[in-house]
Amino acid sequence: MKKLVLLALPGLLLLSSCATMDKSACLTADWRTIGFEDGSRGKHEASISEYRKNCAKHGVTPDLTAYRAGHQEGSERFCTASNGFRLGQGGSAYQNSCPQALEPAFLAAHADGMQLHRSNRELQQRQAEVQKAERQIQSLELELAQQDEMLIADGYSREERIKIREQINLLHIAITEAYARLPELQRLAEQAHADHQRNVQRLSARY
Known part of the structure; x- marks a missing residue:
């Protein structure tokens, strides 16, 4: 580029x-x-x-x-096409400063750069959603392990163990739901990655 x-x-x-x-x-x-x-x-x-x-x-x-x-x-x-693309790719707004003769090419390139910027932001957002879901699963599984240890530990009354068991059941449900959501989030992230790569290959070669 x-x-x-x-x-x-x-x-x-x-x-x-x-x-x-x-x-x-x-x-x-x-x-x-x-x-x-x-x-x-x-x-x-x-x-x-x-x-x-x-x-x-x-x-x-x-x-x-x-x-x-x-x-x-x-x-x-x-006001060159290459600079317009670079500014758009960085997400910078155009300040309407270009002469009329140079503006069309600059604006077209800026729009291409903005498209690449948006697809990159979409990719980052989707990847962040996957990472957040994975962290949530790790946190839930850690809490589940702690509750399991509490359930068999000494010093808890019957009523307390009932509450621990209820919490364990809720954690199992939450973990199951989190794992069920993860494939769709991963699919969206992979799709965003593919879309962004296509934009990179299609647009970067122009400038």
Whole structure:
């Protein structure tokens, strides 16, 4: 599977849309570079509104033209099919940041990645259900063994032994029911595994 690697440029100013810029940062900001960084990280062009609010406090107005030019360049790196697939596979949401010409291919790949993400989550959930059921059976069997030991141990009255026997009967029922549910859970887990493997083979080869 191909992976997109975004390379940081020398001197690139790393900022998030919610970061607070002080006066020095606003006065020395390279708005084209900031726009490029935002675009290459998939942030919407509207992120500049946060910089505008921060810098307005210091009497500085961001260079919108430079920011947009940089954002366009960064978006061209971000808005590729391989990157869309990678983001979808990781479960990351799309921030509507891609130019119109690049968006269709990016969105199609992102949808494929999300499909792989969902099938992986389904597999993990089904496997967790099997593991939980197996742990429950182990716990019930351990409790049953303890109750069996109590039943033949010295020091218990007849009434207490009757209660122990009742508990043993209930444990047998619970264990039988747990074992009866386990094959279906295992079947669902195997089906989820097969579905996920098919998705991996079908989708990963595209990107």
